[in-house]
Amino acid sequence: MDFRLTDEEEAFQSAVRRFGDKVLRTHERTIDAEGRIPPEVLKPMAELGLLAMPVPAEYGGMGASAALTELAAEEVGRGDFSMATAVFFLLEAGWGYILSRYGTEEAKREVLPAVCGGKAFLGIASTEPTGGSDLAGMRTTSRRDGASFRLRGEKAFVSGVEEAKSLGGGHLTLSKSDTGGFNFLYVPTQSEGVATQRFHNMGRMGISTGGLTYQDVRVPEKYLVGAEGKGFEYAMEGFSVARTYVSAACVGAAERALETGIAYIKERKAFGQPLGKFEGIQFELADLYTQVEAVKWQCRRAAWLLDTYTLKGDRSHRSEVDRAVASVKLTAPQIAFESVKRVMMWFGAAGYTKDVGLELGFRGIMSYLVGAEGGLNIMRIILGRELLGKEFLPYK
Ligand SMILES: Cc1cc2nc3c(=O)[nH]c(=O)nc-3n(C[C@H](O)[C@H](O)[C@H](O)COP(=O)(O)OP(=O)(O)OC[C@H]3O[C@@H](n4cnc5c(N)ncnc54)[C@H](O)[C@@H]3O)c2cc1C
Structure with a gap:
């Protein structure tokens, strides 16, 4: 058992702490007041490799381990005390990893480099207005329609709805498949039939939380994450x-x-x-x-x-x-x-x-x-x- 960080981990941790001290602390008040993370923060984050950092290098990330990502998350949480940047960071790290691991080659090439470069947002949409804990009871459905899926339903309290709409990007969206099980689909927020709504939170104001409504949205099968029904x-x-x-x-x-x-x-x-x-x-x-x-x-x-x-x-x-x-x-x-x-x-x-x-x-x-x-x-x-x-x- 060895609890020491490697030299590489220590150097990276120090670099992220410096970024936290210089950039995040300087901007946290404006992040909170203006309700957005400005380019002055996202750009150096992308340069440091902090956006979706577990994504492999061939898709624009740094292929970071969970251990290294965990260290970075500590520093981002310490730097922007409002937690908005931490949420942006960890959603992209977690769901970027899932897309890089289980997504189709086409989707990975299309989505991940933009996410890692700070030019698009990637999040998760699982919670519904009827509840988030009981995922098995969700009502959003997807059915196959040739080489696409048709998505209907509603999600709520989803982080990054406005960011995905304005920057570009979308959410990995969980839905019940008409053939049994669940489908996990990447749904670009700018897709036809997607409507958004912003909720008014009490904190972490720099990242939006909102609702998404899907009115028979056509999602190409290239956006299916992993196997159908799984x-x-x-x-x-x-x-x-x-x-x-x-x-x-x-x-x-x-x-x-x-x-x-x-x-x-x-x-x-x-x-x-x-x-x-x-x-x-x-x-x-x-x-x-x-x-x-x-x-x-x-x-x-x-x-x-x-x-x-x-x-x-x-x-x-x-x-x-x-x-x-x-x-x-x-x-x-x-x-x-x-x-x-x-x-x-x-x-x-x-x-x-x-x-x-x-x-x-x-x-x-x-x-x-x-x-x-x-x-x-x-x-x-x-x-x-x-x-x-x-x-x-x-x-x-
Ligand atoms: C700021 C913010 C950002 C979020 N971002 C996202 C996001 O990006 N994507 C997304 O999909 N969701 C997001 N969520 C939603 C989050 O996942 C849900 O809040 C969570 O899953 C709980 O669901 P709920 O709020 O509907 O509460 P409910 O499921 O209605 O539960 C209400 C309360 O009852 C408790 N409870 C539920 N079932 C039981 C049980 N069987 N026994 C005992 N207690 C129980 C819960 O723990 C909770 O305290 C976000 C929420 C917040 C506050």
């Missing part, structure tokens, strides 16, 4: 990958909150001494640090499991991978949120102001608690299933 499996693999990066982004945000808090409690005085001298505060810091470190290493282990098994097509450790990923997605957002909340309180009234900026993280991280990439109870259900057996699933 889409659920690819979606689940994508969720495992994306949930690991969500958790990594939460780790980065939690570390930033603690760094901000440490600097403050060393300086701010009450009752004639720095706040950091009071056990009430120091012990809280010690507890938070311990929890953040624990989840960070759990997260890196989840990425290692993905690299070692899942991404090599080896399903022999599926249960171990599922447990590792569900555990981090269950814990990381809660610890990140708790860290931000506690540090806000160390700041007293100042913590409640926009000047200090902790509220950016407070609003952004909340998205991972309410549901983005799967609600906390769904992670608990996965863990229950893996620990007790399928017969203990709370539903059929």
Whole structure:
């Protein structure tokens, strides 16, 4: 067992941290205020290879491992505290990987270089207005029509709807096949019959969330991901990958909150001494640090499991991978949120102001608690299933 990063990993981590410090921190307020990630951020991200970074070089990516992508996600979450850039980053990393692995050659050549170059957006559309947790109960359908599919239905709370519309790009879209199972189709947002709607979120304002309506949309079969009827499996693999990066982004945000808090409690005085001298505060810091470190290493282990098994097509450790990923997605957002909340309180009234900026993280991280990439109870259900057996699933 060796927990050290390789020289390459360390160098890359430092480069992404420098980008986070120089570019992301400088722009996070405007990202939040203007509701978009500007080209001044996307361009250097593309230059660093951060867009859809697991995509192989022949399609424009850097063929990064899950371990390297996890490290980058930590840094992006630390850099843009609002989490908007982290979401942009991790959706493209997770779903870019799925398209590069299971998509047709034609689709990969057409879509991925633009995504990796920051000229198109790629995301996931699985949630529907009737619910996101119960994917098997979805209503969107696809049926084969010659060399195409016809897609009908509606998706909701989908990240990147406006970005895919304005920049170009689309979403890997899960639908029920009329012949059984699920189809996973790449649907360009500019396709005829696709209508979009923007929702008004409370945080991570720099990336849109919205609805998509499909009115008998013709999707060419080149956009089918993997085999017909097997889409659920690819979606689940994508969720495992994306949930690991969500958790990594939460780790980065939690570390930033603690760094901000440490600097403050060393300086701010009450009752004639720095706040950091009071056990009430120091012990809280010690507890938070311990929890953040624990989840960070759990997260890196989840990425290692993905690299070692899942991404090599080896399903022999599926249960171990599922447990590792569900555990981090269950814990990381809660610890990140708790860290931000506690540090806000160390700041007293100042913590409640926009000047200090902790509220950016407070609003952004909340998205991972309410549901983005799967609600906390769904992670608990996965863990229950893996620990007790399928017969203990709370539903059929
Ligand atoms: C900011 C944001 C961005 C998002 N981006 C995307 C995206 O890009 N693409 C996409 O497809 N979706 C996206 N989502 C949707 C997300 O995947 C869903 O929120 C999530 O799957 C939960 O679905 P739901 O919100 O419909 O809640 P529901 O499924 O209605 O569940 C409501 C609550 O009940 C809990 N619950 C559900 N079933 C059970 C059960 N059996 N036992 C106990 N508790 C249960 C859930 O955990 C949740 O807390 C996003 C959500 C947010 C907030």
